[in-house]
Amino acid sequence: xxxxxxxxxxxxxxxxxxxxxxxxxxxxxxxxxxxxxxxxxxxxxxxxxxxxxxxxxxxxxxxxxxxxxxxxxxxxxxxxxxxxxxxxxxxxxxxxxxxxxxxxxxxxxxxxxxxxxxxxxxxxxxxxxxxxxxxxxxxxxxxxxxxxxxxxxxxxxxxxxxxxxxxxxxxxxxxxxxxxxxxxxxxxxxxxxxxxxxxxx
Amino acid sequence: xxxxxxxxxxxxxxxxxxxxxxxxxxxxxxxxxxxxxxxxxxxxxxxxxxxxxxxxxxxxxxxxxxxxxxxxxxxxxxxxxxxxxxxxxxxxxxxxxxxxxxxxxxxxxxxxxxxxxxxxxxxxxxxxxxxxxxxxxxxxxxxxxxxxxxxxxxxxxxxx
Numbered sequence: 252x253x254x255x256x257x258x259x260x261x262x263x264x265x266x267x268x269x270x271x272x273x274x275x276x277x278x279x280x281x282x283x284x285x286x287x288x289x290x291x292x293x294x295x296x297x298x299x300x301x302x303x304x305x306x307x308x309x310x311x312x313x314x315x316x317x318x319x320x321x322x323x324x325x326x327x328x329x330x331x332x333x334x335x336x337x338x339x340x341x342x343x344x345x346x347x348x349x350x351x352x353x354x355x356x357x358x359x360x361x362x363x364x365x366x367x368x369x370x371x372x373x374x375x376x377x378x379x380x381x382x383x384x385x386x387x388x389x390x391x392x393x394x395x396x397x398x399x400x401x402x403x404x405x406x407x408x409x410x411x412x413x414x415x416x417x418x419x420x421x422x423x424x425x426x427x428x429x430x431x432x433x434x435x436x437x438x439x440x441x442x443x444x445x446x447x448x449x450x451x452x
Numbered sequence: 453x454x455x456x457x458x459x460x461x462x463x464x465x466x467x468x469x470x471x472x473x474x475x476x477x478x479x480x481x482x483x484x485x486x487x488x489x490x491x492x493x494x495x496x497x498x499x500x501x502x503x504x505x506x507x508x509x510x511x512x513x514x515x516x517x518x519x520x521x522x523x524x525x526x527x528x529x530x531x532x533x534x535x536x537x538x539x540x541x542x543x544x545x546x547x548x549x550x551x552x553x554x555x556x557x558x559x560x561x562x563x564x565x566x567x568x569x570x571x572x573x574x575x576x577x578x579x580x581x582x583x584x585x586x587x588x589x590x591x592x593x594x595x596x597x598x599x600x601x602x603x604x605x606x607x608x609x610x611x612x
Contacts, residue, residue, distance in 0.1 A: 256463075256465055259465060268474075269478040272478055273478050285509040285515075286509055287506055287570065288507070290599065291595050292589060292594075294590065295591060374578060374580030375578050375579070378501065378574065378579060379610070380610060381579050382503055382575070385503075386601075386606035387606065390504070390606075450586075
């Protein structure tokens with residue numbers, strides 16, 4: 252029998268396959284985005300006046316050169332720092348803070364507005380440990396703010412939304428809901444639990 | 453004898469190349485999508501610490517990067533202590549002011565107050581250099597900073 256040439260492969264659908272793959276990769280690939288802990292440095296002031304702050308309103312956290320953590324002059328494990336900071340901030344010593352649930356210990360902070368966390372480190376402290384401590388302190392604030400958000404949220408129509416989620420939703424362009432109300436809640440919580448974290452140079 | 457001449461030989465038919473552009477475009481798009489533009493070439497070790505209370509770095513606002521860490525392999529002549537890197541060069545702490553001013557000069561005027569300085573510091577580095585950087589940033593009034601970290605449990609930084 253005579254040899255027959257093979258029929259040509261139909262390549263018409265090749266473009267479809269290519270597009271299918273292209274769209275698959277477009278959808279599944281994410282571009283990594285940087286994230287981290289935002290901080291604001293205190294401005295340089297020429298004439299620094301010493302503000303007198305009561306010792307009991309300052310929560311001193313010291314990281315020494317051997318990466319040991321000293322909280323209020325006592326050695327503490329990093330794991331316990333978050334709870335200790337929450338206890339300090341939420342203490343409500345003078346009873347003026349009606350949303351606090353603290354122990355009302357007279358020897359600890361007066362109210363969250365007056366409570367200041369002072370973080371001090373030495374030159375030899377390693378950066379990794381410093382970030383861990385920063386992270387734990389931010390976590391302490393977030394814990395209190397989340398608790399407050401769950402209390403305030405339902406009245407404004409944001410049920411079961413923590414403070415962190417509120418902030419995320421506020422920045423999210425796709426969020427459906429009243430952003431004006433959301434901003435109000437966020438701002439109120441920020442006033443109620445202000446992040447007062449001072450770093451000693 | 454046309455009957456026998458018609459099908460001349462057993463030559464293979466040519467490969468159809470009509471879809472070749474599609475394949476090339478597919479590859480092109482794939483690489484376009486997955487490629488991340490590297491801001492700077494790193495000359496230092498830069499393993500970031502991890503944290504879990506992180507916020508995303510807002511790319512809508514301008515960001516400038518300051519790197520610090522000990523010189524990586526091939527750059528041992530710069531010592532074993534943590535060094536600073538600005539753009540593609542090793543730098544001294546005193547160069548930060550000039551760097552920030554140069555970054556500001558390249559921005560539109562209304563964006564200047566929103567300039568964030570992202571500190572990408574190796575977790576092995578010590579706080580001395582970070583403190584120096586912060587002090588220098590305060591001098592030029594660049595107060596918005598971000599400690600860039602990876603994501604993970606912060607307690608992992610402790611066990612080195």
